[in-house]
Amino acid sequence: MLMRFTCHVAGCLALAALLVAVAGCPKKKAAETDAGFPADTAKAAKSEAEPTAAVEAKLAQADLLDGKADKIVTRCASCALRMNGTSDHTLKVLDYTLYFCTERGAKTFAEDTTKAVLALEIPEG
Numbered sequence: 001m002l003m004r005f006t007c008h009v010a011g012c013l014a015l016a017a018l019l020v021a022v023a024g025c026p027k028k029k030a031a032e033t034d035a036g037f038p039a040d041t042a043k044a045a046k047s048e049a050e051p052t053a054a055v056e057a058k059l060a061q062a063d064l065l066d067g068k069a070d071k072i073v074t075r076c077a078s079c080a081l082r083m084n085g086t087s088d089h090t091l092k093v094l095d096y097t098l099y100f101c102t103e104r105g106a107k108t109f110a111e112d113t114t115k116a117v118l119a120l121e122i123p124e125g
């Protein structure tokens with residue numbers, strides 16, 4: 001009888017342990033923003049949007065160097081926007097097409113376009 005009771009208690013304890021393992025402890029709900037998204041997701045979206053806006057603003061400035069706002073940057077970004085690139089060596093960044101003097105320049109620029117665009121210094125005229 002004692003052995004049957006011990007087996008029953010051991011079985012109940014094993015079942016309880018299994019339920020706790022499967023169900024887990026209740027976790028606190030992630031803090032939510034006003035939009036209803038978890039706060040960490042909202043921060044990530046904001047941090048991704050900020051560089052994109054800055055890149056787009058820098059590309060818009062570079063686009064105007066040829067006197068036209070046509071989303072084609074004709075000056076070679078590898079040459080600090082001081083020489084004209086060609087349509088033979090291009091790179092798409094957001095909605096802009098960038099011309100480069102060489103294929104190597106385009107490939108180097110493409111390795112980290114966000115960093116490369118943000119590092120551009122826009123020459124006067």
